[in-house]
Amino acid sequence: MPTPQTPPTHPAEPVTGQGDAGPATQPFRIDAASANTADSTSAADSTAPANAGTNYDAPLPSRRELRRREAAAAAGGTGVGAAAGTAAGEGRADAPPLRSEPTEAMPAWSQQHAQQQPQAYPPTGAQPTMVQPAYADTTGNAASPGAGYAAAGYAAAAAAPAAAGPGSPGGPGGPGGPNGPGGPGDGGSGGGRRKKQPVQRQPIGPIRGTIRTFGELCITAGLVLILFVVWQLWWTDLEANRDNEVLADQLTKDWANQDPNQLPDDPDEPVVAEPVEKNTAFGIFYIPRFGDDYYRTLAEGVDLEPVLNRMGVGRYPNSAMPGEVGNFSVAGHRVTYGKPFNQIAKLQPGDEIVVQTKDGFYTYTFRNFDIILPDAVEVLAPVPDQPDYKGKDRILTLTACNPMFSARERYIAYAELTEWRPAGEGPPDAIKDSKAYDKVSKSGGA
């Protein structure tokens, strides 16, 4: 804002200011005020003389802050003040003695002025390149008092951390250029270097430090929670699906090297194998309703680790084995960890569920579902919900959590054995052409 009109007015103004300044105390004040006027636009004129004149205690908004910075700068490095002094002194070297006198006579006022200047004309510091040419144009002595003084003021103000822009020291350094080539330029660059250090090294107080650390911890906690959700909903699926494939491959390879159990005399009667050890895989589930490529390994036990989380579907240890009269009950995740029973609610009566073991293929047909409380173990009874009866059906019971992402209830799907094929006869029609069976049979000898 100050640039356009400054060059013409500047030479005239300080002369009149000095001319008016007969008394020893007054001239600098007026001089500085006129220098301000020269620097600034007419809009700021009204405030500057008022500040310079009487009321130093006027409640300006950021004044306390500026004073605090000034004190901090003075306490932190006396070099700043010294540099400002030399810069101003070199600027004064060829100037009338009038200027040096007030500077020493009224250090308090000069400080005051140094504080007020950036505040009254904030853009001056922000636009040093525009101020600089104005001074450079006025090479006369008359301009130098204002310039040198402004340099001191700027240097002091620039010492305030982060208040003035990086260009501000260059601005004050510039005006000295016509007067003393070396000194002011050094002061300007030195100010720039000096200004950076307090910005970096200034320690924040204990309260701000605590608040900052607390904020960082909060952000960290939020990121960790997000990471947990990502891990739970996405990564566990990836891991479990990979484990599922590896385990299925391993299982079919093992089957190829094992002798199947003896077939019963009645060809319609399925083989009932002996239960395997806990946490050991012994079967593969195919549910075409869940997808053409759906298969999950079946392991003994219903512990989260390792069975349900990493081995797919788990068999309740005391329930029946596949093909056995009674209730063959299995549990599986409905969400996360590969979610083997994610679509359990999509099963429709008549859907086939094929369980492959070393001995052959057990095809169960879905009948109905139920939603129960988590402690309703009677659904695992040979006759579900009728624990007192023994039953004569071969039942499959799937259990999963309900609703999704909740442990409030359990979703139960009942199926009944409808077909049995020994391993030698090949897979049933339901899965014969499916991608899942293709994939499983390719790697193994089933």
Add this chain to the structure above:
Amino acid sequence: MYGLIWRILPGPWFVKLVLALILIAAVVYLLMQYVFPALAPYMPFNNATVTDEGGQ
């Protein structure tokens, strides 16, 4: 906290950046490999079984 870590890391800024990324990767790995699996059983949506204790 992060400022302190950044200051402790040695070398120029790109070395610091690489070290910081390694640190982040290590933290993520530890969380996903050990911490989260330990916490997961306490999450409400991981119970699929029917038991006498209410599905634990």
